[in-house]
Amino acid sequence: xxxxxxxxxxxxxxxxxxxxxxxxxxxxxxDTLSEPDKSEAVxxxxxxxxxxxxxxxxxxxxxxxxGFNAEELKKIAGK
Amino acid sequence: xxxxxxxxxxxxxxxxxxAAEHAGxxxxxxxxxxxxxxxxxxxxxxxxxYQSCPCRLSAANKxxxxxxxxxxxxRDADITAYGACYCALxxxxxxxxxxQTVSAIPERRPPLSRRxxxxxxxxxxxxxxxxxxxxxxxxxxxxxxxxPPDVCPIxxxxxxxxxxxx
Numbered sequence: 121x122x123x124x125x126x127x128x129x130x131x132x133x134x135x136x137x138x139x140x141x142x143x144x145x146x147x148x149x150x151d152t153l154s155e156p157d158k159s160e161a162v163x164x165x166x167x168x169x170x171x172x173x174x175x176x177x178x179x180x181x182x183x184x185x186x187g188f189n190a191e192e193l194k195k196i197a198g199k
Numbered sequence: 200x201x202x203x204x205x206x207x208x209x210x211x212x213x214x215x216x217x218a219a220e221h222a223g224x225x226x227x228x229x230x231x232x233x234x235x236x237x238x239x240x241x242x243x244x245x246x247x248x249y250q251s252c253p254c255r256l257s258a259a260n261k262x263x264x265x266x267x268x269x270x271x272x273x274r275d276a277d278i279t280a281y282g283a284c285y286c287a288l289x290x291x292x293x294x295x296x297x298x299q300t301v302s303a304i305p306e307r308r309p310p311l312s313r314r315x316x317x318x319x320x321x322x323x324x325x326x327x328x329x330x331x332x333x334x335x336x337x338x339x340x341x342x343x344x345x346x347p348p349d350v351c352p353i354x355x356x357x358x359x360x361x362x363x364x365x
Contacts, residue, residue, distance in 0.1 A: 127239025127253035129232055129286055130303050150256055162256070166310075173306040174254060187303040 122147035123165050123176045130188040131175045137190060141197040150174070203241045212237045219289065222354055224270075227283065227290045227301065236288045240269055254286040255308070266308065270354060272336045273307040280304075334364035 122138070124131035126149040138145050150161045162172055168184040169176045177185040185192045212234055216226050227233050239253025251257040252267040266272040274284040282291040282299040285306065293299035308314075333347040334340070338354035347361035 125239075125254065125256060127236075127242055129236045129239070129288075130254060132235060170310045170312075171306040171308075172256065172310065174256065187305070189303065 121145075121164075121178050123150055123161060123174060123178070125149060125151045125174045127151065128174050134175045134177070134188045134193070137188070137193055138197075141193060141199060143193070143197045145177075203238050203245075207241060208234050208238050211241060218355060224278075224354070225290050225292060225295045227287050228295055229301075233288060236286050252286065255306075265359065266336070268356075268360075270337050270356065271308075272360075275338055277304060277307055328365060331363055332365035333361045336360050336362055 122131075122134065122145050124135065124147050135147065148161060150158060150165070153161055164178070165176045166172045168178055169186050171186070173186060175186075175188065179185070179196055185196070212230075215237060219226050236253050240250045243249070243251040243253060243257060247257050247259050247261070247264070249261055249264070250269045251264050252269055252271050255267050257267075258264050261268070269286075270289065271285065274289055277284050278289055278291050281302075281304040282294045283289065283301045283304065285304060285308075287301045287303075290301060291299060294301055328343065330343045330345055332341055332343045335347075335351045335354065335356065337356045337360050338351060340351055340353040341364060342348065347358050349358050350356070351360065
């Protein structure tokens with residue numbers, strides 16, 4: 121799951137890069153959610169990333185990538 | 200939500216660029232990247248009533264978000280350390296010159312659990328000041344006067360971004 125903000129430049133770069141890599145992903149724009157969904161998303165992010173910064177990617181509820189990190193994204197794409 | 204037109208983004212982009220250059224700051228030379236961020240700032244202004252950082256989640260409360268109203272309190276330290284602010288909206292001279300590259304950087308803002316409101320002013324027993332000293336939390340400008348200025352003469356943020364320094 122890609123937790124993103126609709127207004128964030130790095131989130132947009134991350135989405136574009138995942139598309140380029142051909143990685144299937146789900147995403148949510150946390151800033152556009154209403155309560156209680158927003159608080160639930162914040163709690164889910166904070167469990168992985170205490171800064172609750174964006175983008176935060178949680179992969180298979182097993183590992184997490186914080187920020188736009190092309191090298192890490194390539195690894196999860198197996199490239 | 201009102202729509203943000205390309206014309207509005209262009210106008211804000213030019214105004215922001217002029218103000219930055221005038222104050223000795225630099226916008227990221229990647230114009231389309233910057234315009235996306237400017238669009239986000241305008242959207243946040245429409246949603247929250249102030250230009251909350253587009254790369255951070257707003258609390259929809261100006262008091263809670265004061266440190267992340269653009270330009271944020273962390274911009275200058277991040278430009279010094281990484282060559283760019285958190286959004287990569289503002290960059291260093293080296294980035295403009297092409298001798299430093301921009302990448303995503305760690306979050307400098309403390310997490311919510313460690314975020315405090317204004318730090319208490321420590322009284323310095325060695326000084327007896329005739330007027331208080333105010334510090335701009337964005338750029339560090341200091342001035343001695345009864346009240347902080349309405350607008351920081353250096354970085355142009357408003358009075359509410361000043362803290363009592365001495």
